[in-house]
Amino acid sequence: MQPATLCYPIRNERVLLIRKKRGLGEGKYVGPGGKIEDGETPQETVIREVEEEIHVTVAAPTKVGEFEFVFGNEPKMFVHVFRAEEFSGVPQETPEADPRWFDFKNVPYDEMWEDDRLWMPHLFSGVTFSGCFQFDSEGEQMVEHELVTGVDF
Numbered sequence: 001m002q003p004a005t006l007c008y009p010i011r012n013e014r015v016l017l018i019r020k021k022r023g024l025g026e027g028k029y030v031g032p033g034g035k036i037e038d039g040e041t042p043q044e045t046v047i048r049e050v051e052e053e054i055h056v057t058v059a060a061p062t063k064v065g066e067f068e069f070v071f072g073n074e075p076k077m078f079v080h081v082f083r084a085e086e087f088s089g090v091p092q093e094t095p096e097a098d099p100r101w102f103d104f105k106n107v108p109y110d111e112m113w114e115d116d117r118l119w120m121p122h123l124f125s126g127v128t129f130s131g132c133f134q135f136d137s138e139g140e141q142m143v144e145h146e147l148v149t150g151v152d153f
């Protein structure tokens with residue numbers, strides 16, 4: 001399964017999301033991130049991708065969750081989810097991403113992957129999680145999910 005990452009910069013009860021401009025999930029709000037390249041640790045991928053996508057420099061991102069992402073019977077991604085409270089630089093729009101801050105209470109779940117509303121509240125409250133989210137073969141609707149919390153990484 002393709003390993004990938006997501007990063008959620010957090011400050012003052014707000015989270016930095018991107019509107020993804022191309023690739024899997026185009027048009028949706030997600031965290032910055034992307035596929036892990038050969039020889040990289042997930043943490044190194046997060047630092048590289050956040051820099052590339054919105055020109056923000058993340059320090060010491062913490063892994064808070066992981067999930068399998070399945071389309072039909074085809075495993076699509078294994079995603080490591082990070083939370084970052086230390087970062088610098090003003091978020092910039094790039095060809096890949098349009099960044100925007102949201103209050104925890106105002107996250108645009110209707111414009112996000114359907115599973116995100118299940119685990120993002122845990123990300124905000126600092127509870128670790130592990131999940132498996134199965135979508136239809138087009139990746140449009142979630143058909144099954146499993147989620148456990150309080151996982152050690």
Ligand SMILES: Nc1nc2c([nH]c(=O)n2[C@H]2C[C@H](O)[C@@H](COP(=O)(O)OP(=O)(O)OP(=O)(O)O)O2)c(=O)[nH]1
Pocket residue numbers: 004005006022023024025029030031032033034035069077079113114115116133
């Ligand atoms: N928020 C959220 N993000 C997800 C879900 N599933 C999933 O793969 N992602 C993320 C993980 C990765 O950051 C991203 C997919 O990797 P990517 O951005 O490199 O993929 P891509 O098709 O654009 O590939 P490329 O630009 O590298 O060619 O989507 C999900 O259910 N929710």
